[in-house]
Amino acid sequence: MPYTMTISPDFKPDLISGWYIFNTWLQKTISEDIHLELVNDFSELDQLIENDAIDLIYANPFDMTKLIRDKSFLPIAKPIGKVDEAVIIIKSDSDIDVLESLQPGLKVSVTDAPDVNMVGTILLESADITPDDIEKVDCSNYITVAKNVINGTTDIGFILADAYDELSSLVKKQIKPLIRSKIHMLHHTFLLSPKLADRQAEIIAALTSLHNDDNGLKLLNSLEFEQWQLVENEDAEFMIDLMDTLQPK
Amino acid sequence: MQDMKPEDLASKDYQEANLTYHDGTQRKVLYTEVETQFPDGCLIVSRTNLDGIITHLNKSFVEMSGFLEEELIGQPHHILRHPFMPPAAFADLWQTVQKKEKWHGYVKNLRKDGGFYWVYATVIPNIRNGEIISYTSVRRKPSAKKVAECMELYPTLF
Numbered sequence: 001m002p003y004t005m006t007i008s009p010d011f012k013p014d015l016i017s018g019w020y021i022f023n024t025w026l027q028k029t030i031s032e033d034i035h036l037e038l039v040n041d042f043s044e045l046d047q048l049i050e051n052d053a054i055d056l057i058y059a060n061p062f063d064m065t066k067l068i069r070d071k072s073f074l075p076i077a078k079p080i081g082k083v084d085e086a087v088i089i090i091k092s093d094s095d096i097d098v099l100e101s102l103q104p105g106l107k108v109s110v111t112d113a114p115d116v117n118m119v120g121t122i123l124l125e126s127a128d129i130t131p132d133d134i135e136k137v138d139c140s141n142y143i144t145v146a147k148n149v150i151n152g153t154t155d156i157g158f159i160l161a162d163a164y165d166e167l168s169s170l171v172k173k174q175i176k177p178l179i180r181s182k183i184h185m186l187h188h189t190f191l192l193s194p195k196l197a198d199r200q201a202e203i204i205a206a207l208t209s210l211h212n213d214d215n216g217l218k219l220l221n222s223l224e225f226e227q228w229q230l231v232e233n234e235d236a237e238f239m240i241d242l243m244d245t246l247q248p249k
Numbered sequence: 250m251q252d253m254k255p256e257d258l259a260s261k262d263y264q265e266a267n268l269t270y271h272d273g274t275q276r277k278v279l280y281t282e283v284e285t286q287f288p289d290g291c292l293i294v295s296r297t298n299l300d301g302i303i304t305h306l307n308k309s310f311v312e313m314s315g316f317l318e319e320e321l322i323g324q325p326h327h328i329l330r331h332p333f334m335p336p337a338a339f340a341d342l343w344q345t346v347q348k349k350e351k352w353h354g355y356v357k358n359l360r361k362d363g364g365f366y367w368v369y370a371t372v373i374p375n376i377r378n379g380e381i382i383s384y385t386s387v388r389r390k391p392s393a394k395k396v397a398e399c400m401e402l403y404p405t406l407f
Contacts, residue, residue: 085290099289100393123290125369126390181290185307237377238385242294244351245371245387 002033003055003196006048008188009039010060010113010160018222019058025219026056029206030199041140042112055193060084061186062114065240073191074200075236077207077228084186085161086119089149089175099126099179102156104133109148109157111139115243119181120158122246143171150174185242189231204230250328252277259283259362266332270325271339272300278332283364285313293368293388299381301326315361326386331359335406346374346384355391355399367396 007019023036039045048054059067067073090096110117121131137154139145145157192200207228210216260281269275293313296305303321311318334357345352352372357365368388374381
């Protein structure tokens with residue numbers, strides 16, 4: 001029975017082939033069969049987690065709480081320099097330039113990315129806008145979020161900062177960032193199920209030395225990573241605590 | 250902790266207060282009416298040990314407090330205590346987190362230069378194997394309306 005690996009569904013679609021290459025490399029490196037199971041959205045991922053159907057995962061910080069605290073997953077590594085930040089966008093010709101000018105009763109376009117939605121929600125708090133003051137409009141991806149804002153379906157939208165940076169210039173011309181989070185501490189992490197606990201040290205060593213040769217660098221490049229960095233148990237616990245403090249009031 | 254010195258202040262127009270902390274220590278603080286606005290999108294993060302001594306902090310903490318990192322590590326978190334803050338607020342904080350619960354509140358903090366900044370603070374106990382091993386405090390930008398309410402309320406709590 002092969003092990004199952006999955007990737008948080010907020011990864012860029014351009015990187016699918018990179019993750020397949022990574023999976024092939026990992027199978028060879030640890031001499032185990034690993035099936036890469038890609039999920040379409042976070043509810044599908046939740047289902048897999050609940051059913052204990054995952055053995056390896058590149059997890060969103062939001063999912064780390066249940067994976068580590070409830071399912072005893074083990075942290076392995078994170079990509080250096082990659083952090084999860086959120087941007088609140090508004091139509092470019094809006095008169096509103098600062099968050100504090102927003103008023104309750106907003107329509108907000110959101111995806112199902114829980115960390116982006118959490119950060120977007122707490123950014124609104126400083127403008128006295130609580131989760132009860134907004135109406136969320138669900139979108140399947142960040143392009144739809146931007147389109148909804150551009151065509152006036154919603155007043156604002158929550159977007160992952162990396163995704164905002166990669167929007168086309170045509171789209172960016174029609175929206176503007178109202179605020180961008182600068183938390184610098186939330187990141188995705190590669191985790192291992194307790195079933196593979198005896199392979200933890202080996203997998204950490206393989207990932208964190210991947211940048212030391214040309215083939216490894218090519219593989220990292222296909223994931224748009226520079227290098228994997230060790231995540232200690234306490235680092236992961238600290239991020240989980242941090243997420244806890246960021247829950248909206 | 251040392252008393253504050255006039256030469257560290259950003260303004261010559263200041264007031265003095267003597268603070269007594271929960272551990273019985275005292276400090277003379279000097280404070281001005283110069284406000285530093287919380288930077289948009291940022292978080293101030295710090296961690297203390299069980300005695301409230303700062304063990305970890307982030308760059309935003311250093312920038313907003315006006316201290317150097319080395320001046321903060323090893324110091325009690327109440328180095329930021331502003332005389333405007335009622336002691337009851339901090340008593341409630343400690344009682345809450347020691348019960349393994351999360352505490353929220355609006356806090357006026359004192360900078361090294363005597364100025365101040367308002368935050369919306371969340372403090373949680375870091376629980377490992379059922380025991381509190383430390384505390385994490387995260388401060389984010391407060392709403393202006395809530396700060397205005399606290400400016401009315403806090404002086405009544407002394």
